[in-house]
Amino acid sequence: MSLLIGALTIGFILSLLALGVYISxxxxxxxxxxxxxxxxxxxxxxxxxxxxxxxxLAATAMGFAAGLLAGSVTGVVAMRFGVxxxxxxxxxxxxxxxxxxxxxxxxxxxxLNEYTVVTMAEKxxxxxxxxxxxxxxxxxxSVRDLSLLIVAPLLVAVVSVLLFAFFxxxxxxxxxxxxxxxxxxxxxxxxxxxxVILGLALANGLIALSGALLAQYQGFADVxxxxxxxxxxxxxxxxxxxxxxxxxxxxxITGAVMGSVLFRLLVAVALRWGLNxxxxxxxxxxxxFIALILPKLLRSVPGRQRRVASA
Amino acid sequence: MLELEDVRKTFNExxxxxxxxxxxxxxxxxxxxxxxxxGTNGSGKSTLLSAIAGxxxxxxxxxxxxxxxxxxxxxFRRASLIGRVFQNPFSGTAPNLTIAENFxxxxxxGGRRGLGLAITSKLRCQMRDLVRELNMGLxxxxxxxxxxxxxxxxxxxxxxxASWQRPQLLLLDEHTAALDxxxxxxxxxxxxxxIARDRLTALMVxxxxxxxxxxxxxxxMMHRGKVLLDLRGIQKKRVRAEExxxxxxxxxxxxxxxxxAAEMLARSYV
Ligand SMILES: Nc1ncnc2c1ncn2[C@@H]1O[C@H](COP(=O)(O)OP(=O)(O)O)[C@@H](O)[C@H]1O
Ligand SMILES: [Mg+2]
Numbered sequence: 123m124s125l126l127i128g129a130l131t132i133g134f135i136l137s138l139l140a141l142g143v144y145i146s147x148x149x150x151x152x153x154x155x156x157x158x159x160x161x162x163x164x165x166x167x168x169x170x171x172x173x174x175x176x177x178x179l180a181a182t183a184m185g186f187a188a189g190l191l192a193g194s195v196t197g198v199v200a201m202r203f204g205v206x207x208x209x210x211x212x213x214x215x216x217x218x219x220x221x222x223x224x225x226x227x228x229x230x231x232x233x234l235n236e237y238t239v240v241t242m243a244e245k246x247x248x249x250x251x252x253x254x255x256x257x258x259x260x261x262x263x264s265v266r267d268l269s270l271l272i273v274a275p276l277l278v279a280v281v282s283v284l285l286f287a288f289f290x291x292x293x294x295x296x297x298x299x300x301x302x303x304x305x306x307x308x309x310x311x312x313x314x315x316x317x318v319i320l321g322l323a324l325a326n327g328l329i330a331l332s333g334a335l336l337a338q339y340q341g342f343a344d345v346x347x348x349x350x351x352x353x354x355x356x357x358x359x360x361x362x363x364x365x366x367x368x369x370x371x372x373x374x375i376t377g378a379v380m381g382s383v384l385f386r387l388l389v390a391v392a393l394r395w396g397l398n399x400x401x402x403x404x405x406x407x408x409x410x411f412i413a414l415i416l417p418k419l420l421r422s423v424p425g426r427q428r429r430v431a432s433a
Numbered sequence: 434m435l436e437l438e439d440v441r442k443t444f445n446e447x448x449x450x451x452x453x454x455x456x457x458x459x460x461x462x463x464x465x466x467x468x469x470x471x472g473t474n475g476s477g478k479s480t481l482l483s484a485i486a487g488x489x490x491x492x493x494x495x496x497x498x499x500x501x502x503x504x505x506x507x508x509f510r511r512a513s514l515i516g517r518v519f520q521n522p523f524s525g526t527a528p529n530l531t532i533a534e535n536f537x538x539x540x541x542x543g544g545r546r547g548l549g550l551a552i553t554s555k556l557r558c559q560m561r562d563l564v565r566e567l568n569m570g571l572x573x574x575x576x577x578x579x580x581x582x583x584x585x586x587x588x589x590x591x592x593x594x595a596s597w598q599r600p601q602l603l604l605l606d607e608h609t610a611a612l613d614x615x616x617x618x619x620x621x622x623x624x625x626x627x628i629a630r631d632r633l634t635a636l637m638v639x640x641x642x643x644x645x646x647x648x649x650x651x652x653x654m655m656h657r658g659k660v661l662l663d664l665r666g667i668q669k670k671r672v673r674a675e676e677x678x679x680x681x682x683x684x685x686x687x688x689x690x691x692x693x694a695a696e697m698l699a700r701s702y703v
Contacts, residue, residue, distance in 0.1 A: 288548070292541055295534050295551040302527035309486070309525065310594070311512035311543035369529065370578075 123261040125390055127271050133386030134274035135339055136354065137379040138281060138332035140362065143355030144378045145325035148369065149289075150301040150318055152200075155211035157329050157355060158348035159218025160192040164330025165337035165347060166225040169233055172338070178239045182334045189330020190323045192218060197319030215348075222345050229345040238338035240266075243273040270339065277335075281328070282375050289371055297321050298371070329355075350403045357406050358382035360413040435462040435602055435634065440484055440494035442658075454480040455491070456658035462602075462636065462651075467628050469645045470638045471677065472655030473684065478638045479520070481655065482604045485636070487511040499601040513543025516595030518588065518608040525591030528580025532571060532590065535579050536560040539594035563593055567623070585616025589623055596627045603628065605637040621648075642674035642681075652677075656684050 139161060146154035164185035171181035192214060200210035223229065247269025248254060254265050288294045299307045300317040307314050329351075337343040362381025366373040393399060442455040454477045462468055472478050484491050485498075487508035496504045503511050519525050526535050537551040540560075557575065565572040567589050571582075579587060588608060596603055605624060609617035621644060628635045639645055645652060652669050654662035654677075662680060664672055 290551055291548045292537070292546040292551045293548060295530070295537060296541075296546045299527035299530055299534075299538055302529050303524070305519075305524050306527050307538070308509045309512055309517045309519075310538050311509050311541070312538070312546065313507075313509045 123258075123263060124267055125394065126387075127263060127267045129386045129390035130383060131267070131270050131274050131339065132336070133383030134278050134379070135335045136332055136386065137278050137358065137382035138328045138335070139351060139355045140358035140378040140382040141281070141285060141375065142325040142327075142329035142332070143352065144359050144362075144374060145321055145328070147356065148301075148359065148374065149298055150321045150325075152301075152318065152322065153208055153211070154193075154196060154322055154325065155208065155352055156192055156196040156214045156218070156322070156326055157211075157352045158350075159215040159222065160189045160326040160330045160348075161333035161336070161351050162222045162343070162345060162348040163188050163192055163218055163225075164333035165343035166222045166231075166345070167330075168334035169231045169337050169343035170225055172233060172236050172238055173231060178237060178242060178338065182239055182331065182338070185334030186327050186331040189333075190327040192330065193322040193324065193326025194319050196326070197322040201315035201318050219345070226343065226345065231343045232341065233338055233343065234341040239335065240270065240338045240341075243269045247272070274335075278379055281331075282379060285328075286372055286375055293320075350406070353403070353407050353410050354385070355382075357410050357413075358385045360410060361385055364413075434464050434497075434499065435485070435636075436460075436495075436497040437481075437485070438495040438497075440481075440496065441492045442480055442484055442489070443492055446492075454658050455484060457494070458658070458660055459494075460653065460660060460663070462634065464634050465632045466651055467633075467635045467649040468637070468651040468653060469649040470636060470653045470655060471640070471642070471645045472661075473681065476655040477658040478655055479606055480658075482517075482606050482636065482638060485511075485602070486515055486517055486604055510543075514601040515604060516542070516598070516600035516602070517604045518591050518595050518606070520607040520610055522584035522588040522591070522611055525594070526579045526587050529578055531576045532564070532579050532582075533557060533560060533575040535590065536563070536575075536594060536597075539597050542594075542598050542600070563597065564590070567593070583616070585612050585619060588612060588616070588620050592620065592623055592627065596631060596633060599631055599633070601634065603633045603635040605635065607638050607640060610640060642677045645677055646672055646674040654680060 139157070143157060146152045146157075167188040168181045168185035171184055172178055196210045196214040199205050199213060200207045205213070244266040247265045251265050251268070255262060256265060256268070257263070258268065289298055296307055296312045297317045297320060300312065300314045300321070304314040307317065333347065336347070358381040359378050360381065361384055362377030362379070363369065363374070365380050365384070366377035368374070389402065393402075397405070437458050437460050440455055440458045444450070444452040444454055458481060470478050470481070483489065485496060487503070487506055487510075491504065494504075495502060498511075498514050501514070503514070517525070527538070533552050537556060540556055561572045561575065564575070569586055569589065571586065571590070579590065582590070592608070608624070609620045612620060624637070625648060627633065637649065650669060651665040652662070652672065653660050661684065
């Protein structure tokens with residue numbers, strides 16, 4: 123049971139990563155690999171501030187802000203200096219590896235004994251439920267796990283609603299149009315390059331926020347924690363699109379969250395069945411590869427038959 | 434008023450692919466005039482419109498519009514003065530956004546885009562009235578993604594969007610060339626109507642000599658990056674499609690002559 127709760131909670135925390143990936147990859151069609159550095163950046167900044175006695179909420183907000191900055195660096199490199207998009211992300215990601223090490227001062231910072239947002243949620247839970255252990259549908263669960271399982275989705279819901287509202291403002295609509303048709307938004311007086319920079323900032327802000335929360339949840343920030351995160355986020359987005367079956371804004375946002383949670387559940391089940399954790403990234407990459415080429419394969423099958431028939 | 438002063442543009446300068454697309458274009462376009470631009474393929478019509486819209490910086494010369502020297506303005510900034518419809522019906526709209534969202538973007542052409550709600554109920558009413566005029570039944574489908582519509586429908590909507598905020602200048606670049614004949618006719622009729630009703634200053638590139646003869650109050654014919662013919666007033670009114678075709682033929686023959694002369698020279702001297 124605690125395995126299940128853990129998977130759900132991580133799924134919700136990483137759904138902020140999925141939302142960030144959705145913004146850069148889907149809304150802006152920008153394969154932004156800054157992600158792998160910015161998730162660690164969020165974790166590193168928040169961890170350092172928490173260790174130094176900051177209020178955990180303020181520390182988490184600073185993690186988010188650091189992500190905004192990282193995303194805008196990639197945006198400026200790509201859009202103002204005209205560097206290839208993929209390369210811009212790689213440059214920032216590589217630079218962030220050093221930056222993150224500088225911030226943390228070493229490769230790992232434990233947070234288990236610190237006062238974090240997780241401790242805050244746990245305390246609040248204990249006040250509400252009055253115990254440290256309780257039974258849920260006959261299962262013994264710790265109030266810590268339960269409170270997090272309530273707080274994480276609430277937070278994600280708030281972020282999703284804010285995001286949905288933002289993308290329906292004048293600025294947000296122009297940003298969505300930029301990814302769709304940059305020529306059109308220029309012809310209507312929108313600075314498409316600025317839109318992309320803003321979009322990448324927002325995406326990496328969310329990703330860093332995800333990293334900040336993940337570090338506090340798992341009890342440490344690690345300089346390696348970003349590796350593979352782009353593909354994990356993409357896998358969530360793809361699963362979400364399959365679940366909701368449309369790329370319309372509201373559905374897509376909900377889908378990304380659902381996809382992230384489902385993905386974590388699948389991973390937890392696979393690990394439980396004895397999947398070697400070291401194989402996880404290989405399998406995820408293969409999954410994303412198949413999901414990406416599947417639509418093309420499905421389309422080309424009837425085409426091939428037609429060609430054979432006409433030959 | 435639009436004023437071009439010795440505008441020049443060379444693509445891929447100094448390479449084997451060098452193209453001198455504009456070789457010194459100077460024209461003044463009066464306010465509220467409707468100018469038709471014709472010319473052979475590759476004569477620089479699209480390049481001229483792009484130079485006005487700011488798709489690239491020109492190599493030489495000045496562009497002035499409505500009292501501003503816009504030569505150095507980036508494309509998106511010029512959009513506060515200029516509405517555009519492209520040849521490709523897919524270029525003017527964002528396919529995954531709804532009709533209403535596309536119109537909301539057009540409503541703020543050149544304006545600030547802040548955190549206000551993009552589609553207010555007032556704006557929705559305005560766009561419904563606007564779209565109803567098309568008689569395409571689209572006013573009831575404001576919330577469908579615009580990418581699901583036909584090229585003709587999208588081009589008609591693009592035209593409404595481009596002219597909505599009464600731009601100082603409307604640029605139409607063969608905007609019916611990619612449409613089927615019936616849609617093309619509809620879009621041309623709509624263009625005429627909108628330009629006349631709002632008394633817009635418009636530049637329209639067309640490959641149809643019928644349209645060129647019938648529409649507008651001025652006609653420019655381009656050739657090899659220059660304005661070869663400039664008809665206005667009574668001359669423009671009287672010109673017939675056949676005469677324009679004759680002019681094309683003349684130009685083509687002159688070109689052939691040029692080429693054979695060059696060839697002859699090459700043969701005798703190289
Ligand atoms: N972006 C570009 N890069 C290189 N050459 C171009 C570009 N745009 C146009 N040209 C060339 O400039 C010339 C004029 O093109 P254009 O203005 O599109 O002609 P048209 O009168 O048919 O619209 C053509 O030879 C074309 O190949
Ligand atoms: Mg052209």
